[in-house]
Amino acid sequence: SMAHFIDTDSHEVTDNVLVDTRPRFAQFKPDGSQIWVSAEIGGTVSVIDSFKREVVKKIQFAIAGLRPETIQPVGIAISADGKKAYVALGPANHVAVINTETYEVEKYILVGQRVWHLDFTPDQKTLITTNGNSNDITFIDTATDEPVQSVTVGQQPWGVAISPH
Helix, strand or coil: CEEEEEECCCCEEEEEEECCCCEEEEEECCCCCEEEEEECCCCEEEEEECCCCEEEEEEECCCCCCCHHHCCCCCEEECCCCCEEEEECECCCEEEEEECCCCCEEEEEECCCCEEEEEECCCCCEEEEEECCCCEEEEEECCCCEEEEEEECCCCCCCCCCCCC
16 A cells, blocks of 8 residues: 655656555645545554655554544545644544644544545635535534534535635
């Protein structure tokens, strides 16, 4: 399981970085210095130095009362200031809030069932998660990192895209 670096001019793979099993999502920090890659089956997020192309930190998750195999990182959203990363933890039904300087999990936010992906509103005040098995989305206040409301939507929402307008 690898993260691949591809030259978009030549269409050639220029580098490969080993990550955990079944990589699902990759997200650059806003300054481009790092790429965060989730590994669903591996249960980790690998933080890769974009320039050295090596893993600088592997983040693991532990939620009291949950078996490790139920914690499956998928979607990642990093705040515009680059200080916080939010990771959807799949069937664990939580979002991890990570300090991007210390790589410490600061909090786990309980959301709907099977949280897949997440994204910020344009003002970054709200994070919206898609919760596939509970057929809803959850709104999280990013100032408090607390869920505000869940809203029922269609069956098995998977992704979220928020208009900048």
